[in-house]
Amino acid sequence: MGSAEVLTPAVELRGFTKRYGERSVVNAVDLVVQRGQIVGYLGRNGAGKSTTIKALMGFLDAWEGEVRVLGLDPRTQAKEIKARVGYVPENAALYEQLTVAEHLLLVARLFALDATVARTRAESLLAGFDLLDRVDARIGSLSKGMRQKLLITSALLHAPQVLFLDEPLSGLDAHAAVLVKKLLRALADQGWTIFYSSHALDVVQQVCDRIIILDEGKVVAAGTYDELARTSGARNLEGLFTQLTDRGDEESRLASILQGLR
Amino acid sequence: MGTKARDPWSLPQAPGVTAWFANLGVTAGRPLWRLIGVEHTTLATLVRLLCTIDTRRSSEQQAGWMQSLIAIGAFKSGLFVFLIAWLLRTQVGTDAIYALQFVQTFALCALVVLNFHADALVDGDDMRILGATPTPARTVYASRCVFMGAHAALLAALCAFWPLALGPILTKDAWPLVAVPLIAGCALAAAVGFVALSHTLLVMTVATKRYASAALLVRTGLVCGLLGVLQVLPRKPEWLRAWWDHPLREWLPPTSFMHWGPVLRGEASSAQAQALVLASACCAVLLPLAVALTSRRYLRALHSTEFRSSNLATTVEDRGWLARIGDRLCRSASERAGFGYASALARREKPFLRQALVMSAATVGGSMLPLVGLQHEAMPQLARGALAGLVFLAVVAVGIFDVARFTATPQARWVFAAAPLSDLIAVHRGALLGVLVTIWLPLQLLAVALAVVFFGTEVWIHAAVALLGSCAFTLWWTPRFQYYLPFTEPFSWQDNSLRNMLPALAMLAGVGLLTLAVGLVFAFVPYGALAVLPCAVAGLYFAWGRFRSVPGPIAGPTSKSETKTPLRATARAH
Numbered sequence: 001m002g003s004a005e006v007l008t009p010a011v012e013l014r015g016f017t018k019r020y021g022e023r024s025v026v027n028a029v030d031l032v033v034q035r036g037q038i039v040g041y042l043g044r045n046g047a048g049k050s051t052t053i054k055a056l057m058g059f060l061d062a063w064e065g066e067v068r069v070l071g072l073d074p075r076t077q078a079k080e081i082k083a084r085v086g087y088v089p090e091n092a093a094l095y096e097q098l099t100v101a102e103h104l105l106l107v108a109r110l111f112a113l114d115a116t117v118a119r120t121r122a123e124s125l126l127a128g129f130d131l132l133d134r135v136d137a138r139i140g141s142l143s144k145g146m147r148q149k150l151l152i153t154s155a156l157l158h159a160p161q162v163l164f165l166d167e168p169l170s171g172l173d174a175h176a177a178v179l180v181k182k183l184l185r186a187l188a189d190q191g192w193t194i195f196y197s198s199h200a201l202d203v204v205q206q207v208c209d210r211i212i213i214l215d216e217g218k219v220v221a222a223g224t225y226d227e228l229a230r231t232s233g234a235r236n237l238e239g240l241f242t243q244l245t246d247r248g249d250e251e252s253r254l255a256s257i258l259q260g261l262r
Numbered sequence: 263m264g265t266k267a268r269d270p271w272s273l274p275q276a277p278g279v280t281a282w283f284a285n286l287g288v289t290a291g292r293p294l295w296r297l298i299g300v301e302h303t304t305l306a307t308l309v310r311l312l313c314t315i316d317t318r319r320s321s322e323q324q325a326g327w328m329q330s331l332i333a334i335g336a337f338k339s340g341l342f343v344f345l346i347a348w349l350l351r352t353q354v355g356t357d358a359i360y361a362l363q364f365v366q367t368f369a370l371c372a373l374v375v376l377n378f379h380a381d382a383l384v385d386g387d388d389m390r391i392l393g394a395t396p397t398p399a400r401t402v403y404a405s406r407c408v409f410m411g412a413h414a415a416l417l418a419a420l421c422a423f424w425p426l427a428l429g430p431i432l433t434k435d436a437w438p439l440v441a442v443p444l445i446a447g448c449a450l451a452a453a454v455g456f457v458a459l460s461h462t463l464l465v466m467t468v469a470t471k472r473y474a475s476a477a478l479l480v481r482t483g484l485v486c487g488l489l490g491v492l493q494v495l496p497r498k499p500e501w502l503r504a505w506w507d508h509p510l511r512e513w514l515p516p517t518s519f520m521h522w523g524p525v526l527r528g529e530a531s532s533a534q535a536q537a538l539v540l541a542s543a544c545c546a547v548l549l550p551l552a553v554a555l556t557s558r559r560y561l562r563a564l565h566s567t568e569f570r571s572s573n574l575a576t577t578v579e580d581r582g583w584l585a586r587i588g589d590r591l592c593r594s595a596s597e598r599a600g601f602g603y604a605s606a607l608a609r610r611e612k613p614f615l616r617q618a619l620v621m622s623a624a625t626v627g628g629s630m631l632p633l634v635g636l637q638h639e640a641m642p643q644l645a646r647g648a649l650a651g652l653v654f655l656a657v658v659a660v661g662i663f664d665v666a667r668f669t670a671t672p673q674a675r676w677v678f679a680a681a682p683l684s685d686l687i688a689v690h691r692g693a694l695l696g697v698l699v700t701i702w703l704p705l706q707l708l709a710v711a712l713a714v715v716f717f718g719t720e721v722w723i724h725a726a727v728a729l730l731g732s733c734a735f736t737l738w739w740t741p742r743f744q745y746y747l748p749f750t751e752p753f754s755w756q757d758n759s760l761r762n763m764l765p766a767l768a769m770l771a772g773v774g775l776l777t778l779a780v781g782l783v784f785a786f787v788p789y790g791a792l793a794v795l796p797c798a799v800a801g802l803y804f805a806w807g808r809f810r811s812v813p814g815p816i817a818g819p820t821s822k823s824e825t826k827t828p829l830r831a832t833a834r835a836h
Contacts, residue, residue, distance in 0.1 A: 095315055109303075110307070110392065
């Protein structure tokens with residue numbers, strides 16, 4: 001890795017705005033993620049978290065502002081970006097008829113990994129996730145948690161420089177969740193950059209170096225947990241998040257639901 | 263000697279002829295792939311996996327039936343080509359049969375490809391699975407094109423087999439032996455290219471989420487448009503004209519209906535009106551009979567009876583007059599529920615139904631032009647097209663379940679998901695009745711009324727044709743309707759098997775015989791309708807009784823009849 005490359009931020013957004021029709025989903029977001037950081041990206045449902053990640057991955061093609069991943073433009077260099085990043089989507093699909101090994105071999109081929117390296121790495125990852133004995137099982141027969149482990153394995157297989165995670169712990173049991181959290185910390189210590197979008201606030205508080213909170217498409221808070229807690233006086237991230245994104249209508253919405261159930 | 267176990271860490275080599283054709287497409291098309299920027303190695307990997315996935319999926323869905331979709335398609339087209347060729351050989355005795363075979367091969371191959379394999383072309387999940395890898399979208403689409411092309415190539419080979427096999431028997435000329443495979447191959451290539459282009463554009467336009475609902479419309483439009491173009495070619499070759507005008511076709515249904523006018527005694531208009539009455543009688547007998555004979559003997563619910571019992575309230579709110587009709591026609595609560603489902607479907611899915619009906623009517627109108635035109639050569643082209651469209655409205659209405667299954671706003675689909683229904687076959691009967699009453703009948707009346715207003719009373723004969731067409735359509739589709747009920751296990755390819763297809767084929771043959779018999783009665787008996795109608799009424803009575811008496815099991819994963827109980831066994835138990 002050259003020195004210029006090290007200096008380039010892993011993720012950079014300048015005035016990033018995404019509209020669907022007249023509606024702005026993300027509105028003039030500025031953020032910089034340095035390499036080796038774990039950044040928690042939080043927000044209510046529909047705040048624009050997944051949209052941001054899709055733009056960073058090059059899945060979207062029309063937005064305003066400047067977006068860079070490892071110094072590359074997702075609009076024109078999506079292929080180069082994808083070769084260097086890993087992605088665990090929130091709602092993933094898999095070819096149900098393939099086996100675990102076949103899926104990983106497919107991923108390895110698409111990332112142009114050497115077959116021997118791919119197999120060795122895949123076996124290590126699967127052993128770590130307690131999936132080695134399911135290597136010949138069809139994906140259709142796996143549980144949700146096993147699928148999630150497979151998705152994480154697929155995202156790590158080519159040893160990316162940046163990981164985009166959208167609710168990565170979804171469906172994982174407590175042991176696996178602890179393992180993943182430790183793994184993320186260890187990877188960050190090795191210089192990997194991790195962009196972590198989640199609603200599991202306690203996990204974000206434990207794992208992330210920096211936290212960015214999005215509300216209605218705008219960044220309403222950014223900093224380390226300690227900085228944010230000091231500024232707001234909140235006792236934990238949940239309190240801080242609620243304080244920043246609360247619209248004061250919980251009581252009326254709760255009443256509406258209870259009314260509907262009568 | 264045991265078989266050698268496959269290393270799990272190796273990419274599978276898909277077996278079969280389709281995979282061979284796919285590999286051929288990848289290898290032979292290398293210059294093309296390079297030209298359009300598709301990565302050859304990635305393409306080969308993807309195609310290989312798609313073939314594997316297809317083989318495994320097909321094997322799972324057929325549950326050991328071991329019959330390929332391709333084989334079914336080839337059987338259908340081969341049978342059709344063979345029958346027509348044999349008839350013409352015996353009746354005409356010219357080599358025009360080969361020209362006909364070309365046409366039929368073209369149309370049927372394209373039809374089969376479009377209907378059976380268009381899904382193979384675009385999978386909305388592809389980019390969700392592969393999107394995070396550095397694989398360009400064009401490579402993924404190319405792999406799907408090659409995959410579908412392999413199916414098409416195999417189909418072309420199979421379809422070309424029939425004329426080749428028949429050639430030595432039917433002619434001494436050698437040219438058809440060369441021309442047939444070439445034409446079949448070109449037709450398939452054109453069809454695949456056309457489908458590839460349209461579906462790719464479709465995905466780009468409506469995005470993958472709405473693809474499933476839009477694809478049905480596009481596919482219907484493509485099939486119909488293709489047949490329409492084929493039939494309305496402005497200059498028909500001499501051989502086709504010779505075949506088209508041959509008297510033999512007058513005896514083939516449904517064309518035979520259109521020629522009743524001269525055969526029937528008395529005034530032309532009254533004779534045509536009699537034809538309409540007879541066609542109605544045919545439909546009235548055959549539609550319910552088709553349900554009774556061709557439906558599967560059991561249905562299995564996706565949810566338990568307890569689950570479905572948990573939320574019945576307010577799922578169905580019938581309009582008063584419709585509910586009264588339902589009460590009259592249906593005998594059990596389950597039948598009434600099915601009836602309510604169909605009427606809810608008609609009410610809640612209006613935008614989608616309207617779109618589907620208009621599009622289908624517009625596209626198929628073209629394909630029915632010659633049919634209408636034969637009767638009224640002098641009628642302006644536009645008027646004939648409009649009339650054909652109207653007629654088709656009636657035909658397509660029977661396929662409402664098919665349309666509704668792919669709706670993007672499936673409000674109606676959950677209407678009955680929670681209903682405590684114990685007799686799913688009865689629900690199916692009720693639902694079909696509901697479709698007939700709430701959608702099919704009004705559309706038939708509308709089509710006929712509009713046609714009468716615009717074109718006068720000469721359209722009765724077309725109404726008769728439309729009725730018969732509806733009937734034939736229903737015969738083909740009835741076995742599938744029950745799977746479109748939202749609470750039952752979905753339709754699978756196994757249900758399209760010969761076992762389920764043969765009764766429908768037999769019923770179609772029955773329609774032909776019936777029209778022939780009716781024609782003969784009218785030819786020799788004055789006031790033939792008087793002779794035929796009692797038989798039709800008796801048949802209707804019998805069929806209706808049979809239709810109403812088919813019992814159904816109590817289904818549901820947690821109910822006692824979770825195992826698939828054959829209807830007849832249940833009937834005996836009752």
